[in-house]
Amino acid sequence: MKKIEAIIKPFKLDEVKDALGRLGIDGMTITEVKGFGRQRGHTELYRGAEYVVDFLPKVKVEVLVGDDMMENVVNALQEAAHTGRIGDGKVFVTTIEEAVRIRTNERGAAAI
């Protein structure tokens, strides 16, 4: 089982959700996060003074999938979240040791 984390631009969330839905992924967790990469932040203006906002709002999407689906999901995520401009985000994949469905106590693949 793999956990796929994608940090994306917030306004891309709906597109990403739809793209995952088309692959049959019907569950995910999202978190509002802040961050920056190589692009750093941007400059804002308040009462006549400029300041650099380093941490930009992003959304982190987490989904769990079977090993066989991982490649498709990663590709779909990358395409859906892509704008071509800096700050598009990143996708990370980690291996999951165990998953449990709390309601039924199912384990492993049945829990995803």
Place this chain on the structure above:
Amino acid sequence: MRNERTPYRAGLAALAAVLLIPSLALAEEEAAVTVGQFTANNVWMMLCAGLVFIMHLGFATLESGLTRAKNTTNILFKNTFIVSIGILTYALVGFNLMYPGEGNGVFAFAGFGIASGPEGMGIGYADGGYTYWTDFLFQAMFAATCATIVSGAVAERIKLSSFMVFATLFVAFVYPIAGYWKWGGGFLDGWGFYDFAGSTLVHSVGGWGALAGALLLGPRLGKYVGSRMHPIPGSNMPLATVGVFLLWLGWFGFNGGSVLSADPALTSFTLVTTCLAAAAGCVASIATSWIVTSKPDLSMSLNGILAGLVGITAGADTVGVASAVVIGLVAGTMVVGAVMFFDRIRIDDPVGAISVHLVCGIWGTLAVGIFSTNPEHSFVTQLTGVAIYGAAAFTSAMLIFSVIKATMGLRVDPEEEMEGLDLGEHGAHAYDLALGGAGSGTTMPPSHAPMRVGAPVTVQG
């Protein structure tokens, strides 16, 4: 439902008759005010007391909108306290310090507590303008307004107990004694100094207090680092905007009620000059901030509305319509410059209280000397009044703050300031900050605060 309407309409007709007939009869003589007019006057004044009260709602929302969420409970607490202690101390001593009903000098006191006496309830009390109680309440609201100006400038770093002590002393003694010099019949009144609704007596006095506080407190941590200034953005612009509009609404009573009757000509004219100045102030601030800082700044535009309002307050009943617009335009321009000026000399004012109330309060007072249609008003007298009030208010505020600083301490610990005064002073946050609500950044300088009230994001499964 028709049956319910009829008595209402009949009553309205009767009231109209009562009001109309006497005014026709008065067409040729300066007769005593009728019961109908007395009632109308008093109703208007009571309504104005309520409108001025609304300004506290405005200050509360404006100040919490322009400061960080981790200090919101603290600033709301200060605003809540000030209006309460203001009314109470005004009842205990303030009213009788400000309006002792005797003397024309520097100090007089008519005793502790409020009591209407036999005359206070009737037409004779104030030429049929209002009763004693209306008088007290309307004036009490003004007193509290003066004190609450200070809370914005000292926000986010002043010790709560220290501020409570200062505010109590300032509203109980400084404001009324100084106010006596003009409105209570004191010496400045005799010199011909004019302040219709309090550009000097309320706004600049509050502004001097704010300046003293900001000076002795020092800036917020992280605001001025090295040679750079790091802006500390407000946490809630909708709240700030609502606050300014509430203040504008309150000014209908602040200036409209300072006519001290429901005189149709004076009240309606005053409301017009007031609103024109507010609008002109806004437009001027928009233009100035756009030109000077390359983007139109909402908080500056809001300050511009207030600047125009403060500026017109000294002469709303005595300057022409075009002059009102000019006064507003100048005030709106000045306030932008003042905000940036105070930042340049490193006096940290989170909400621009000093720029709005002190600078534009002075401008409004001097503007009477320039634009007033009353030939008895003179620029020199206005300037004299400004100087005297400045010396008195600033000195007393510095004195009180200095004593507090030396004894109780004025400022919270740096750790508490970083954590937020809500936690340090009150043990409770205004917002649930755990999930990244507005302004929860504890890095230095503060990271960007998203402009929303901090409701946590939850995704229901």
